[in-house]
Amino acid sequence: MRLYTFVNYYLSSIQQGIQTAHIVSEMSNYSENFPDYFEWASCHKTIIVLNGGNNKNINEIINFLSTYDEYLSVFFDEDQESLGGLTTSVGIIVPEKIWSAIDSCRTEEDQSWKSNLLSRDIKLVEFIAFFSLAR
Numbered sequence: 001m002r003l004y005t006f007v008n009y010y011l012s013s014i015q016q017g018i019q020t021a022h023i024v025s026e027m028s029n030y031s032e033n034f035p036d037y038f039e040w041a042s043c044h045k046t047i048i049v050l051n052g053g054n055n056k057n058i059n060e061i062i063n064f065l066s067t068y069d070e071y072l073s074v075f076f077d078e079d080q081e082s083l084g085g086l087t088t089s090v091g092i093i094v095p096e097k098i099w100s101a102i103d104s105c106r107t108e109e110d111q112s113w114k115s116n117l118l119s120r121d122i123k124l125v126e127f128i129a130f131f132s133l134a135r
């Protein structure tokens with residue numbers, strides 16, 4: 001399993017890491033309904049931090065990921081005093097069938113990675129693969 005976070009690109013590198021920590025903490029609030037969180041947190045712990053773009057992009061990511069209720073996804077809002085309540089990051093934990101396809105989607109010329117996935121999962125893979133690593 002892997003955790004992918006999408007962080008607002010106006011934040012510095014250290015802030016991107018801190019926002020990702022907020023995502024991990026926020027996910028723990030929903031862990032009762034998503035046993036995948038415990039599996040990820042105890043056995044996997046891999047985190048990929050992606051450039052989520054600006055505030056508009058972050059909100060589009062939230063809307064897209066919210067349609068995948070089988071996977072734990074959350075977002076984090078800063079408080080009013082700090083950043084005016086800005087949503088700074090979004091995260092989703094995905095199983096191996098998704099993350100391995102993301103890696104293949106990014107690196108392989110052929111489309112064979114699609115053969116074992118439902119069209120719904122293919123859309124998720126292509127969506128996540130579109131985003132570059134945060135810097």
